Amino acid sequence: MYFDRAEKKYEALRTKKIVKILAIESSCDETSIAIIENGRKILSNVVASQIDIHKRFGGVVPEIASRNHVSAISNIYKEALSLAKIKENEIDAVAVTYGAGLVGALLVGVNFAKSLAFSLDVPLIAVSHIKGHIAANYLTYDKLTPPFICLMVSGGHTAILKINSYNSHELIGTTVDDAAGEAFDKVARVLGLSYPGGPNVDKFAKEGNENIKFVSHSPMSGTYNFSFSGLKTAVINYVNNQKQKKIDVSVPDVCASFQSEVTNELVAKTIKACKEFGEKKLVVAGGVSANSKLKATLENECINNGIELYMPQLSLCTDNAAMIGSAAYYMLKDGIGLADLSLTAKATITL
Ligand code: KG4
Ligand code: ZN
Numbered sequence: 001m002y003f004d005r006a007e008k009k010y011e012a013l014r015t016k017k018i019v020k021i022l023a024i025e026s027s028c029d030e031t032s033i034a035i036i037e038n039g040r041k042i043l044s045n046v047v048a049s050q051i052d053i054h055k056r057f058g059g060v061v062p063e064i065a066s067r068n069h070v071s072a073i074s075n076i077y078k079e080a081l082s083l084a085k086i087k088e089n090e091i092d093a094v095a096v097t098y099g100a101g102l103v104g105a106l107l108v109g110v111n112f113a114k115s116l117a118f119s120l121d122v123p124l125i126a127v128s129h130i131k132g133h134i135a136a137n138y139l140t141y142d143k144l145t146p147p148f149i150c151l152m153v154s155g156g157h158t159a160i161l162k163i164n165s166y167n168s169h170e171l172i173g174t175t176v177d178d179a180a181g182e183a184f185d186k187v188a189r190v191l192g193l194s195y196p197g198g199p200n201v202d203k204f205a206k207e208g209n210e211n212i213k214f215v216s217h218s219p220m221s222g223t224y225n226f227s228f229s230g231l232k233t234a235v236i237n238y239v240n241n242q243k244q245k246k247i248d249v250s251v252p253d254v255c256a257s258f259q260s261e262v263t264n265e266l267v268a269k270t271i272k273a274c275k276e277f278g279e280k281k282l283v284v285a286g287g288v289s290a291n292s293k294l295k296a297t298l299e300n301e302c303i304n305n306g307i308e309l310y311m312p313q314l315s316l317c318t319d320n321a322a323m324i325g326s327a328a329y330y331m332l333k334d335g336i337g338l339a340d341l342s343l344t345a346k347a348t349i350t351l
Contacts, residue, residue, distance in 0.1 A: 002118055003340045010123040010338045013092055019332065022080070022091045022116070023325030024073075026109030027101025027129050028155070029053075029060045031072040033080040034321035035091070039135075039329030040142050043084035045322040046076050055195050059185070066104035073112050080321075088120060095125040095328030097132060097321075098339070099346030100156055106345035114341050125328040126339040128349050129319075130157055133285040135326035136312035144310055149279045151270045152351075153294070154286030155181035155198075158266075159351050160224050160273050163283070166330035171351050172273050173224025180262055181288045183228040187258050190236045191251050201255045202291050208252025210260040214238065224269050231261055259293050267297045274307050283310045290317040 013019055018037060025032040034045040050068050054060045081088065096113035099106060117124035133154060137144055150161040150169075158175040178186070181198055188197020193204065214234040219227040235258050242249045274282055282302060288294065289311050302309040316323060331337035 006123040013332055014335060019092045020090055021093050021095050021325045021328050023095040023321040023328060024109040024113045025097045025319055025321040025324050026069045026105050027097050028319055029065050030319040031069045031076055032321035033076045034325050035080055035084040036322055036325030039326045040138060042139060042322050044080045045320055046080045047320050048072050048076055058189060059195050062102045062104050065102060066108055069105055069108035091120055091122060093123045093125055095127050095324055097129045097324050098126045098343055099349045100129055103345045103347050110343055110345050124339045125331055125337045126343050127324045127327050131327045132323040136316040136323040137283050137310050138326045139316055139322055140313045141310055148281035148283045149274045150283045150285055152285050153180045153288035155179060158226050160270055162277055167334045167336060175226040177227050177229035178232060183232045186232050187235050190239050201259055204252045205255040205259045208256030210256045212253060212257035214261060218265060224273055263294045263297050267301055271301050271305055281308050287318045290314055
């Protein structure tokens with residue numbers, strides 16, 4: 001039986017000197033396949049973005065995303081193998097993002113991964129997308145190891161985590177409503193900026209002044225939790241009020257002011273957590289880690305507080321399969337995550 005053999009092979013791989021994992025990521029609008037050696041070396045990382053397809057709808061259309069994953073995935077697989085210059089029989093295991101994300105999109109990757117693992121007769125590793133984003137840092141910094149504090153800022157999650165080891169963590173704080181990236185995207189939308197909003201808000205903010213105060217006090221002060229929905233609504237109301245009064249809205253000023261409020265909130269709580277938990281290493285993960293203001297503010301605060309800052313290289317900030325392959329390697333090392341062929345996609349995963 002396939003799974004009996006996979007169990008034995010998985011156990012043997014834990015001590016194998018060189019392990020090559022083929023990883024698949026399709027949780028949103030990027031179809032990606034990577035081949036990663038020993039969790040740290042990228043042999044190939046092919047990312048096919050659907051941004052141009054979804055742009056005209058102002059956001060990701062789940063059904064369209066799934067269909068495009070289906071049509072792209074086989075060629076991406078061939079390209080990943082060819083760029084890594086390896087043959088199918090050199091793949092030791094197949095890893096796949098099974099959640100969190102759009103179920104239809106995830107299912108394309110999961111089903112491809114199951115078929116591949118079965119046909120190559122290798123173990124299948126089920127990886128959480130969130131864990132993948134953290135692992136993007138292991139690919140950027142080859143000496144980085146847990147423990148550390150992690151600020152997770154993506155389109156779907158915003159949290160402060162205490163990472164104790166590769167596979168164990170504690171949740172320190174999380175958003176009670178919108179994720180940071182989601183707030184960026186919604187603010188961009190009301191300003192008429194194209195999808196994906198975050199990078200555009202970042203771009204316009206560079207020419208703006210942080211002179212508008214949208215929220216007078218931190219809604220979650222005294223806790224490590226975040227709330228961005230009040231801020232988002234305040235920005236939307238501001239823009240609509242100005243329009244009603246026929247006053248021109250300065251897109252750069254709104255972007256700069258909004259971005260500054262989000263950044264200050266994220267940075268203040270993260271630095272506080274580092275101090276309270278006596279942790280001198282801070283790792284940032286998720287798409288919003290590409291934000292230039294967040295990066296600059298964190299760099300400053302980390303220097304002031306004697307904290308080492310780790311942020312993924314730009315190409316690994318947003319969704320990619322390389323990070324999934326890295327996370328999978330450390331799951332394999334700890335003997336966890338082996339999946340059977342009943343693996344299915346999950347829209348949400350608890351942090
Ligand atoms: O981690 P990610 O690629 O997907 C999820 O797992 O959710 O994050 C995507 C999010 C989007 O909301 C996007 O607008 C945001 O990351 N993002 C940014 C920047 N680049 C991407 N937000 C602010 N500034 C950026 N430069
Ligand atoms: Zn992501």
